[in-house]
Amino acid sequence: MSDYSLQQENELEALASIYGDDFTDIRAQDPWKVRRPPEVYLYLRPKGLSNGQSSFVSVDLQVKCPATYPDVPPELELKNAKGLSFDKQEKLNVELNKLARERCGEVMIYELADFVQGFLTEHNVPPSSSFHEEMLKNQRRQQERLALEEQEKIDQRRRLEEQMQNEILAEIQRREDERKEEKRKKEMAKLERQESSVSVPPPPPERQTSVSSGSPVDSSEVKKTLVNRRRTTSSSRHRRDTYNEDNARQQEVLHFSNSSLGEVVVQRGKCIGESERLGRSVYYAFNSISGDFAVVYEWILRWNKTIGKFFTSQEKEKIEKCKKQIQGVESELNSLLKLQHPHLVHYQAMSISESEDSLTVHLLAEHVSGCSLAERVSSGCAVPVDELRRHTQQLLSALHYLHTNSVVHKHLSASCVLLDARGDVRLSDYSLCKRLSDVCKEDIFEQSHVRFSEDALPARAGKKGDVWSFGLLLLALAVGREVKEYPLTVPDTLPADLRDFLNRCVCLDDADRWHTHQLLDHPFLRPPSPKSLPPCQESSPEDTGVDFASTVVPRSLLLSAPFSTEVQKQFSRYYNEFSELQLLGKGAFGAVIKVQNKLDGCYYAVKRIQVNPASKQFRRIKGEVTLLSRLNHENIVRYYNAWIERQEMSSGAELTSDSSEALSTPERPSRPAAPSRRNEDLSLLGRLEEEAPPPALASSVEWSTSLERSSSAKCSTADSEDEEEEEEEDVFCPSFLPPDSDSESDIIFDNADASRDSLLQQEPSSRKAADPLDSTDSEKPLLIAHYLYIQMEYCEKSTLRDTIDQGLFEDSSRLWRLFREILDGLSYIHEQGMIHRDLKPVNIFLDSQDHVKIGDFGLATDHPANVAAGKLEVDESSSGFVPKPDPTDNMTGMVGTALYVGPEVQGNTKATYNQKVDLFSLGIILFEMSYRPMSTASERIFVLSQLRKESITFPEDFCKYESGTQRKVIGWLLNHDPALRPTAVELLKSDLLPPPQMEESELHEVLQHTMANVNGKAYRTMVNQLFSQNISPVTDYTYDTDIHKGSFHLASAKLQQYVYETVTRIFRRHGAVRLQTPLLLPRNRRLYEGCETACFMDHSGMLVSLPYDLRLAFARFVARNNISHLKRYSIERVFRPRKLDRVHPRELLECAFDIIIPISSSLMPDAEAIYTVSEVIQEFSALQDRNYTIHLNHTSLLKAILLHSVVPEDKLTHASNILCDAMSEKLTKREVEAKFCNLSLSNNSMQTLYKFIEQKGGLQELLPLINSLTKQKSSAVSQMAKQGLKDLEELLSLLKKLTLKLQVVVNLGLVYKVQHHCGVIFQFVAFIRRRKRTVPDILAAGGRYDHLIHELRGPTVSGVVPSAVGASLALDKICSAVSSMEEPPPVSCCDVLVVPVGQSSMSRAVSVTQKLWTAGVSSDIVYDVAQSQEALLEHCRQAGITFMVLVSDKEGNYLKVKSFEKDRQSEKRIPESDLVDHFIQKSRTKLSEERNREISESASLQNPKGSVLGNSGVCDSHCSSGLMSMNVNLVTPEKISASSRRRYETQIQTRLQNLSNSLQNRSSDIEVLAVDLPKETLINFLSLEFDGEEQFNISVKTLLSRLPKQRYLKLICEQLQHFKIYKRVSVVVLYSYRDDYYKILL
Incomplete structure (x- = not known):
């Protein structure tokens, strides 16, 4: 017997003696006497019971011991419990098992039994007196428990609802932010196009900076601007804006109230100036509701009492008087808000807030991007006469408009006349500002005394006083200085008509001074005869005599006195915001410096380039920086900020070395020794850099090139409409390129005609300033140096050059990963329409994560000093980047560039090239990545030169290092024919590239194999997983919030129904039937190339698209059903995808009219389609007033023009898509040229193309131009041109026979879905005013699409392909035009409204309504009998109901009929039996009138x-x-x-x-x-x-x-x-x- 058995048996003997009959050994009942561990049964009752006590509870404890008991606890089970609830049994069981686990290692059964008895003793209570009471008690407990659970559910549901509501609000806010961000980006892109446009209508206005405050700010205001500059810094991925303490204090939310705009909430920004003359402060502001920028003027009227504690009655009277004056200003503002003139800066709202010791007035005004004429006056340069005439015309028209509306300016000066971004004059500060200034500048407690005027010239009041001030301003602009002499004398050097004009303005006698309407007719303002106009030339700063520096840096912000280096550093943004750490590299025109931002502590690379703002090329550099700042890709170096700093110095001062070399940190490399004579030619540019002056300035200007635009950049388009809504909600595209559309903001430009301009500008003698400390220097002319600073992302690891030299060829996987990242970056650059042009290993950086960052886009490519590079025997077209010296130190970066440039541009500065030039450079780079490091520069030059040959000679030992595919890829990239060279996208998709590395390859490969087998199990699993996604309540709620937003208007629905019925009636008159086609179509990228369709996936994973238009589905229906004769119409919804994710597509209403005939030789269907659309226009007077014009073109004619412009035949579709993109994306001419450049089109070809596509007019006018195509040697061009001309002549003849009223023009640049059409195409175009702009409005478009039906035919369909012509109308535009009428057409929901008077009359009213319905009378019944008659009359008025029948039991068999005809209300009593006949007669009369009107209108049209x-x-x-x-x-x-x-x-x-x-x-x-x-x-x-x-x-x-x-x-x-x-x-x-x-x- 083991020790366990001995202990067990001893314990059982003890238990048997203690519990006696209450103890049972279950083993005794075993039939086979096999020895096993103990298993006992104990009957337990409460302990300590006396004879008189009763036991109300008991339980049996069954204990089953394991073989190793007591080291392992026994199994315990409670049975036959009496008097214990279920909860108490559970509690006892839990505590009992817990005690057993605690007593492991010693015998425990007795202790467990004793514990149970103690528990029973504690709960030994008598049961309830009755079963019913127990049941009630249990029910109460159950109800309490249920109530508690229900309350928890309610609380949980409430928490979920609150959480969901918060998520919904957050999602709505996020989408609103995204929408605003999208709108801001569009405005930013628009502004960039406007700034980059070079086509300015003559006479050319002075170019203005886009960083001005947009409000008149005099010199005293500028000082504040220099201090309160907003500092913009950025991390490696995101831009962060930080403000100084002044700006933080100035931020405030202001509330304005406007009768037309309602409540306006404005966030006031930094102070941009303070004017002592007007006694105000000027702040930037942001309208939180509209998202537009504005300007806030602030006047503060203080009444600080210096003597005593309380105000006297006189002082209180003065305070109240001032308050009344300000309230008068507020009432005057209401009339000024109605003024609308293109050359006024409009007021928007005003608010007055009062405190204990002051009264503050805030005036909200429109923000204008530009500078004031005060800068032109202070420049010391006279304004050219032509430009002065233009300014005079605009300013005088604004002043005349004010005087016509009984408004006097009162304070007309140069500081309140702004020039916006287009060079147009905007007059501000009229009327109110002078009144507020007089009130707020006066000390209300000051005693009266004599005041002396600070102005030398006498002041004038009234309208004649405005003319006096106007004359003084013009005189100052004409002579280039402010006029302070009195009496005034007009210089004889001015032109005679200008002198006479000025004399009419500044004559001393008010009676002799002319009015504004007289001045408008003065000969000075009359434009010269067209015969005397010189030929239009591109205006330049040199031609106009304008210092171009003022267009980048406002002249008012420039200090003329020279500073020492330390003083200049105090005003330098570069030195104030950054700490220099290390010189990273320097080259021909600048240096790259590693810096640390003092605010955010992040590291950046700052490129410093010396520029000449007076040169033509500087604007290209500025545009290029703007373009680069928009690049956002993980493999592209980010460009954050750019600004200009300026230094003035005496010409006698020595030009010091680059300040970037004067770095005090230990990381600064030692200055290299002077170059030897052997390298003198190659180091010429380096000496220029060394002799450049240090970068200091009197002021700096930031270009807003980061993600957040400046206020001026945003507000320049504040008047523009919501582009997202107007561009995306239109069924059709806008017209082609505007005639003045142009842009130079492109990465591609040439420098063939670049002439060397001086890097240092000599100031005019009028701006020389004498320095009292050094009279010698003050007599010498000032030399001005401008420096462009560009803040970029810092890549801290190394460059690809370093990696190649360290043996990159040995790591094949890393080699291909880096090469793929370079391709990704290049692909992104090329998608943006840009070309790098200077791709080489030193311009490809590696960050700390060993990822590629492409940088150094060659910012100073057109720098005038590039001519110096012409002395080198290298390619002149390469960009002037800041090169990093090669490791050999034996060659400059320019020589290195020559090894990578494409052969198509080498040695030919005027060559036309495209994005393929970067791919050639990439081929050289891939070779270096795959080949061993070359030890000497001469070996590298020799090997790469051999590789650049047309035969592509590889080194003999190259096979040792390449894996086989490198040679093929390099050979493909280095093909001398750019057409045979791949694009970055093609190479990425090529099988020659190894699959991506593990983190990407697994996913891409699995997806690729899964998508390849649509019938496989993996594909079905993937689709099932997609369709098993759960839609969150937030997504469900916000999916269609844009569609359901706003209140429903019954009038809009009725109006849409009216338009629908009217258009349908016209189509039916032509014999058309309504035909609906299937809604969904398989997605077809080719047919909708250039258009984004709303695509969805069905349960099998197939992509289907909602209709983009109604034509493609109908053409497919005709082709599949072999229809040869049909006229149909359809009015259905079409869909446009949104740019936001998880939102409902935008729905538009389109109306389609199509004619199918079996023959294709007749153009009568084309004429009928055009005529039918014209009938729709004639049906609506609102459309007639817009004067729509029909634009015609022919696809054959368009194809002939493209072929004549040397567009390759296989690229015709691509070229047509570019023209379509130009229409839909509003591309400038320069951007379109960049896209055509990728098709290898020369400049001559593009000039030829534009000569044709920009022409429109009558066919007879264009006949000579079209005949030049018909006489071409190319038979294809000639035949297509003849076919197009023949069809247009025949169509115009048919339209003439139909007596078409609308004007018809032939537009050779019309491109409308050319992938669908194959004949005549047309558009109905009108120019309308929309938000202060004239924009094209396309109501309808269409054409012939025979070949589309042939293309969509199935294999089983045979026979002759029918001819098809269709027209599409934008029904939404028709509804919008009709709703804008002063008197919209009356549209009713029904004719009769049956009204039961009381509930007792309801059954009779139902019977009357049923009779009317049976008779065909349009009727409705009122269900709510409690409505008042006033409410019913209002309902009839809004719903257009003509008759109201009152059913009352009091009237017996009679009914009251109220009529609302003929603009008056009448009432009749009619027997119920005659009611139906009465309304039938009315209906017949109405029908007869409508029919007669249709016939008469038809006759009038004929x-x-x-x-x-x-x-x-x-x-x-x-x-x-x-x-x-x-x-x-x-x-x-x-x-x-x-x-x-x-x-x-x-x-x-x-x-x-x-x-x-x-x-x-x-x-x-x-x-x-x-x-x-x-x-x-x-x-x-x-x-x-x-x-x-x-x-x-x-x-x-x-x-x-x-x-x-x-x-x-x-x-x-x-x-x-x-x-x-x-x-x-x-x-x-x-x-x-x-x-x-x-x-x-x-």
Whole structure:
């Protein structure tokens, strides 16, 4: 027996003696006496019970011991429990097992039994007195538990709802931010295009900087600007904006109230100036609601009391007087808000806030991007006469507009006249600013005393005073300085007409001074004769005499006095914001320095380049920096900020070395020794850099090139419409390139004609400043040096050059990974329409994560000093980057560049090249990556030169290092024919590249193999996983918030229905039937190339698209069903995808009209389609007023133009897509040229192309140009041009026969879905005003699409391909135009509204309504009988309901019928049995009127000049051959609306049509006199005599003596006298439109 068994048996003996009969050994019941561990049964009751106590609880404890008990706890089970609830049993069981685990290692059964007995003793309570009570108690507990659970559920549900609501609001805010960000990016792109445009209408305005405050700021305000500059810094990936303490204090949220704009919330930004003359501060501001920038003027009226504690009564009276004056200003603002003029800076709102000791006035005004004329005056340079004339015209027109509206400026000066980004004048500070200045500048507690004027010139008041100030301003601009002499003298050196103009303005006597309307007619402002105009030339700073520096740096911000280096550093942004750490490299025109930002502590690379802002090329550099700042890719070096700093120094001072070399940190490399004579030629550019002056300035200007634009950049497009809504909601694309569309902001430009300009500018003598400390230097002219600073991302590891030299060829996987990243970066650059042009290993950086960063895009490519590089025997077209010296130190970066440049540009500076030039450089780089490091520079030059040959000679030992594919890729990249060279995208997709590394390759390979087998299990699993995604409540809620936003308007729905029915009626008149086609189509990228369709995936993973238009689905339907003859129309929704994720596509309503005929030789379907659209336009007066023009073109003619422009035939589709992109994306001409450049088009080819596509006009006008194509030697060009010309001539002939009213022009640049059409294409275009701009509006477009049907035919369909012509109309635009009318057409939901009076009348009202429905009368019934009659009348008015039937039991068998016809309300009692007949008769009359109107309008369209038209413009359809005319003349006691007049005329025409037929043999003319008289009065007019004038007057006198309304009756008699006595009209009909009754007067 083991120790365990011994312990177990001993314990059992003890338990048996203790519990006696309550102890049972279960082993005794075993049939086989096999020894096993103990298993016992204990019957337990509460312990310590006396004889009188009862036991109410008991339980049996079963204990089963394992073999190793007591080291392992036994199994315990409670059985036969009595008096214990289930919860108490659970509690006992848990505590018992816990005690057993604690007692392991010693015998425990007795202790466990004792614990159970103790528990029973504790809970030994008698049961409830009855079972019912126990049940009730349990029910209460159950209810409490359920209530608690329910409350927890409610709390949980509430928390979830709150969380969901917060998530929904956050999602809505995120999308709103994304939408604003998208809008801001579009505005930024627009501004960049405007800034980069070189086509400026003559006379050329002075170019203005885009960084001005946009408000008139004088010199005192500028000082504040220098201190409160916003400092913009960025981390390696994101831009962070930090403000100095002044800006932080100035941030404030202001609230304004405007009657037209409502509540305006404005965030006030930094102070940009303070004006002592106007006593105000000027702040930048941001409108939180509209997202636009603005300017806030602030005046503070203080009444600090210096003596005593309380105000005296006089002081209080003065304070109240000032308050009333300011309140008067506020009331004046309401009238000024209505002023709208293109050359005014408009006020927007005003707010007044009062505190204990002051009153603050905030005036919100429009923000204008530009500078003031004060800068031109202070420059010391006279404004050219042509430019002055232009400024005078614009400023005078604004001043005349103010005077016409009784507004006096009161403070006209150079500081309040702004020049915006386009060079146009904007006048500000009119009226209010002077009044507020006078109030706020006055010390209200100061005693009266004599004031002395600070101005030398006497002040003038009133409108003549404005003209005086206007003359002083023009005189200052003309002489180049502020005029302070008195009396004034106009210099004789000015032109005669200008002198006379100025004398008319500044004459001393107010009576002799001219008014503004007189000055507008002065000969000085008359434009010269066109014959005397010189040929248009591109204006340049040199030509205009304008210092171009002022267009980059405002002249008011430049200090003329020279500073020492330390003083200049105090004003340098570079030195204030950054700490120099290390010189990274220096080259021909600048240096790259590693710096640390003092605010965020991040490291950046700052490139410093010396520039000449007066050169033409500087603007290209600026545009290039702007473009580079928009690049955002993980393999591209980020460009964050760029600014210019300027230094002025005496010409006698020595040019010091580059300040970037004067670095005090230990990391600074030692200065290299002077170059030897052997390298003198190669180090020429280096010496220029060493002799450059240090970078110090008097001021600096930031170009907003980061993700967040400057205020001026954003506000320059504040007037523009919401581009997202207008561009994406249009069914059609806008017109092609505007004639003045151009841009030089492109990475591609040449420097063939670049001439060397001086890097240092000599200041004009008028700006020399004498230094009291050094008279010698002050006599010498000042030399000015400008430096461009560019803040870039810092790549801290190394360059690819270092990696190659360290043996990159040995690590094949790393080699291909880096090469793939270079390709990714190049692909992104090329997608943006840019070319690097200087790709080489030293320009490819590696960051700390060993990822590629492509940098050094060659910013100074067109720098004038590039001519110096021409002395080197290298390629001149390479960019002037800041090269990093090669490791050998034996060759410069320019020589290195020559080893990588493409052969198509080497040695040819005027060569045309495209993005393929970067791929050639990449081939050289890949070779160096795959080859061993070359030890000497001479070996490298020799090997790479051999590689550059057309035969591509590889080194003999190259096979040792390459794996086989490198040679093929290098050979492909180094092909001398750019057309055979791959693009970056093609190379990325090529099989020659190894798959990506493990982190990407696994995913890409799995996806590629999965997508390749659409029937495989993996594909089905992937699709199932996609469709098993759960949609969160936030996504569900925000998916269609844009569609459901705003309140529903019944009027809009009724108007849309009206337009729908009107357009449908026209189509049916042409025999068209409505035909719907399937909604979804398989996605087809080729057919919708250039268009983004709304694509979705079905359950099988197939991509399908919602209709982009209604034409493709119909063409597919016709092709698959072999339809050869059909006219159809369809009005359905089309869809546009949104740029935001997880949102409903945008829905638009499109109307399609198509004609299918079996023959293709006839152009009658084209003419009918165009004519049908013109009928739709004629149907709506709102569209007629827009003067739509029909633009025609022919696809064959377009193809002939492209072929004639040397576009390769296999690139025609691509070229057409570029033209389509130009229409849809509003690309500038320069951007389009860049895309055409990728097609290898030369400049001559593009000039030829633009010569054709920019032409539009009549066919006869364009005939000489088109004939030049028909006479071409190329048979293809000639035949296509002849075919296009023949079709256009035939179509114009057919349109002439149809008497088309709209103007038709041939537009050779019209491109509309050329991938669909194959014949005539057309558009209906009008130019409309939208938000202060004239924009093209395309209402309809279409053309012939025979070949589309042929392309969509299935393999089983045979036979002749039918001819198809279609037109698409934007129905939304028609609805918008109709809704904008002053009197929209009346549209009703129904004709009759049945109203039960009380609930008891409901059943009878239902019966009446049912009878009306059965009879076909459009009716509705009111369900809510509690509505008031006023509410019902308002409902009828809004719904356009004509009749209201009141059903009441009190009326018996009668019903009350209220009528709202003829602009008045009437009421009749009609028997219920006659109600249906009454409304049927009304319906017939209405139908007859509509039919008659249609017939008459149709007749008027067919014969607009015929004699059948009466005075009313309505034609009688029953008159014979135009021999008879019935003219309706309305004589009304009061003025009626035009719609009522038309309704009466139609009613009379219908009523009298039988009469006109019966009288047509009696007379050729019938005059109808329609009057508002009752029948009884009308009969009295039969007594009039028409035999002579005397007898007529006597009869009239008798008639008037017995009738009332003498004045109205006399007017009718005068009309009768006119027709019967004077004109001798034989038949006059006197018609009462009140009672529908007439009499004939013969």
